[in-house]
Amino acid sequence: MIRVEGLVKKYGEFVAVDGVDLAVGSGEIVGLLGPNGAGKTTTLRVIVGILEADDGRVEVDGHDVSSQPLDAKRRLGFVPDRPFVYEKLTGEELLRFSAGLRGRVGPEVDRRIDELLELWDLGPWRDELVESYSHGMRQKLILSSALVHGPSTLVIDEPMVGLDPAAARLLKRLLRQFADQGGAALISTHTLEFAEALCDRLEVIRSGTILASGTMEELRRQAATESGDLEEVFLRLVGGIEERRIARALTGDPRA
Amino acid sequence: MRTWREFTWLVRVKALSGLARGAHGAGRAGRIALVLGVGGLTLPGIYLLLLRFLRSLQSTAEVGPLLAAKLLGLGLMLLLSILLLSNLIAALSSFFLARDLPTILAAPVDWLAVYGARLVETGVSSSWMVALVLVPVLAAYGRVYGAGPAYVGYAVLVIVPLLVIPAAAGSAVTLLLVRVFPARRTRDLLGVIAAAGVALLVLGLRMLRPERLVNPEGFRNLMDFLAILRGPSSPWLPSQWTADALMGFLRGRADPFLPVLLWGTAGGVTALGAVLHQQHYSTCYTRAQEGATRRVRWGRLWNGLGRLLAPLGPQRRELVLKDARVFFRDATQWSQLIILGVLVVVYVYNMRVLPLRSSESVGRYLSSLVTFLNVALTGFVLAAIAARFVFPALSLEGRTLWLLRSSPLPASSLLWSKFWSGMVPLLVLALALTLLTTAGLGVGPEVTLLSVVTVTGLTTTFTAQALAWGIAYPKFESENAAQIPTSIGGLLFMLGALLTLGIVVAFQLWAMRGWVRSGLPWRQARPPSAEEMGVAIGFTVALCAVSGALAYRDARRRLERLEA
Incomplete structure (x- = not known):
């Protein structure tokens, strides 16, 4: 599980995250939604220990990320927003490397690697260098590397990027099962349909601050809309662009 | 039209x-100063x-x-x-x-x-x-x-x-x-x-x-x-x-x-x-947009190396293995070894054909002086190689640093792996250069020992210094490893390494001056005394150990604070 209290992160004078509180319990999938530049990626990177917080507290499974980073990271699996990996390793070598960094070796790791590569249809590519993988294949490989050591908590930044419909569906089922088995998952995404279908709770962030949080029903109430899908709720909360301005941008006609 | x-x-x-x-790039003032300085002199x-x-x-x-x-x-x-x-x-x-x-x-x-x-x-x-x-x-x-x-x-x-x-x-x-x-x-x-x-x-x-x-x-x-x-x-x-x-x-x-x-x-x-x-x-x-589909070769060799490195533990073993694989699969990296090999051959050959024996009387004196010149040149070559291969070690992690930073890998283990992956090959090269050239110069076992201790010490401190400057001035966006050391950090490393080298060689020349002068034609030739050797070796070891340890500690602190 994840607990974040009063998280603040600045880049120089710019405040990227400003007092964020959120929690992801065991067996729960929480979606972090927000417009570009809202502070989603920064929040996730502080949670997984890549960035240091300027203020506030982050715990993973009861371990403080700042004072007990290694204990917290042992329980985490992380998928970044852009799938950069070592181009000169093969898919299998990358998974073995990822497991080795977490102190996992031996037949159990071999079995996990086989299972994950087969699950994502990467079996035929296991001995190919990553440099020859497509964007979607890299995403699948990084998802596998986040799972290879059997984490209790997953932090995923934009999971759907590059995935085909079959892989996207597989990911949804996988995350549901992960949560049903007691795992905790925090997911940042722009794919509102994915978030609506999968997440138990949603956190809407803008300008580094949580605007609204709760279940879909609770968000509808906060957005003062009786019905409507997540897109409508989201746009009501963070604001959208008027139809007139879109028409003007398309036609270049100021009278539109 | x-x-x-x-x-x-x-x-x-x-x-x-x-x-x-x-x-607007980082280090703009430094770059301009460097270009003007180098251009203005060259x-x-x-x-x-x-x-x-x-x-x-x-x-x-x-x-x-x-x-x-x-x-x-x-x-x-x-x-x-x-x-x-x-x-x-x-x-x-x-x-x-x-x-x-x-x-x-x-x-x-x-x-x-x-x-x-x-x-x-x-x-x-x-x-x-x-x-x-x-x-x-x-x-x-x-x-x-x-x-x-x-x-x-x-x-x-x-x-x-x-x-x-x-x-x-x-x-x-x-x-x-x-x-x-x-x-x-x-x-x-x-x-x-x-x-x-x-x-x-x-x-x-x-x-x-x-x-x-x-x-x-x-x-x-x-x-x-x-x-x-x-x-x-x-x-x-x-x-x-x-x-x-x-x-x-x-x-x-x-x-x-x-x-x-x-x-x-x-x-x-x-x-x-x-x-x-x-x-x-x-x-x-x-x-050009097609991926270069490449199935890896030498699988058994890598597995064998993995077994050999098993005593290091999973984290360090995987890090060393990964660095070795990435290096030897990247032709832009390993091909530099060809140049290095040729330079070594040319250097050793040059040392062997030096006309030191043209005059028997001054040959001894020249040989002892060339011994120090040899250490200085070997040190310079080591510093340049450390700049090219050790300095970029962290920068080359580049956009994949997230993988290391989000894992339970202590900064000390990462630094340890980078240090030994850089130092061992550098030391092998240093010792080969030293032993081959001292044998060609025909110096005694005492001077060979001094040369070996010196290049070992220099290799240790240069590796630590290269890592420290490389971590202080990383270039994560660079796709070409050869361009990474051409930064201000690379220049500062070279200056620091050459300063260390200069102090070591100058002190050794001072400590061994009695032995060097004994090679003059009108003097009685003698091997170096135990006292001369003790002072020269003691100072070299102390300086290299202290400068290396300080650089290593600085590198670890910076690495712990590094954000990806």
Whole structure:
């Protein structure tokens, strides 16, 4: 599980995250939604220990990320927003490397690697260098590397990027099962349909601050809309662009 | 007209983005100071040295002018081969791998404008440094021959086509290579070709045995020598045409045919390149987007190495294995070892052929002095190799640093792995160089021991210092490992390493002065005393240990605070 209290992160004078509180319990999938530049990626990177917080507290499974980073990271699996990996390793070598960094070796790791590569249809590519993988294949490989050591908590930044419909569906089922088995998952995404279908709770962030949080029903109430899908709720909360301005941008006609 | 407008627009955009990068990038002030400092010292230095040399040649009536012309021809041929090689590599990036290409190719831009703009980009990025070096060279020739202002215009007239020809030819060859290989394989291939080319050049220069020039008995016949000097070295190469054109102008006998020949060739090669571009570029660009499907080889070797490293524990073992795999699978990295190997062979050979035994009486004294020179040169080579291979260690993690930072990997383990992966190969090289050269110099076991301890200490501290500066000044965005040490951090590392080296060698010379002087002809030769050895070794070990430990501690602190 994840607990974040009063998280603040600045880049120089710019405040990227400003007092964020959120929690992801065991067996729960929480979606972090927000417009570009809202502070989603920064929040996730502080949670997984890549960035240091300027203020506030982050715990993973009861371990403080700042004072007990290694204990917290042992329980985490992380998928970044852009799938950069070592181009000169093969898919299998990358998974073995990822497991080795977490102190996992031996037949159990071999079995996990086989299972994950087969699950994502990467079996035929296991001995190919990553440099020859497509964007979607890299995403699948990084998802596998986040799972290879059997984490209790997953932090995923934009999971759907590059995935085909079959892989996207597989990911949804996988995350549901992960949560049903007691795992905790925090997911940042722009794919509102994915978030609506999968997440138990949603956190809407803008300008580094949580605007609204709760279940879909609770968000509808906060957005003062009786019905409507997540897109409508989201746009009501963070604001959208008027139809007139879109028409003007398309036609270049100021009278539109 | 439209094509010309598109061409100038593409060139302008590229120039503006390059200028913006220079003006706003990190370490701007330092970069400017470095460029001005190095340029301000090097270019006038080349001018003054060449001026002096050419004037001394002028005083030799028959041979001097011939040698000056020969020297210009050889120099331009060397520059032409360097230009051809660098244009080949630059063309791969600008024509096939640049990130802005999809945007440009999706726009309704004429193919000729794209070809022209990319050719200019390739040529400028490959040739600006060569063009800069040519300025003091040509100025020195002009001054010696008393050339007027028209010489400047004439030099530009015959040098510009010399820069255009390798740019157009290199781009065309790269296009044909990509037609056959995927672009990423071509990059590997060009890396190996470049490294092998440099290695052959070094070997070739060594095989010319320039030391024979100072040995008058080496000349069989003066007439033969003059005949060789009078003949052109390579009449089919544009570099020779340029040299002949320049020398003709300087002697007041300008041949109007040579500029026409140069411009005609430049135009012809560019036109040929344009035709090839029109016919093949689309297919080649498509091929360049294909991933280089590569199944790894040597699987058993890697498994064996993995088993060998098992005692290190899973984290450190995987880190060392990963670094070794990435290094030996990247041709742009391992191919540098070819150059390194050739330099080592040439260095060891040079040490062995030093004429120390020409006079028995001073031979001993010279040998003992050369021992220290050898340590200094080995140290310099080690510092340069550490700058090239150890300094970029963290920067090369680059965009994949998230994988390490989000894992439960202590900074100390990461640093440990980088330190030993860098130090062990460096130490093997250092010891091989030292033992081979000291054996050739014929020094005793005490001095060999001192040399071995010194290079071991230097290797240790240089590795730690290179890591510390590399972590303090990382370049995560760089895709070319060879460019990473050319930063301010790389310069600071070299200064620190050379300072350490200077102190060590100077102190050893002071501590061992009694032994060195005992080699003088009128003294009684003796081996170094235990006291001399103790002081020299003790100081060296202490200095290397303290500087290495401080650098290592600094590296660990910075690594712990590093954000990815």
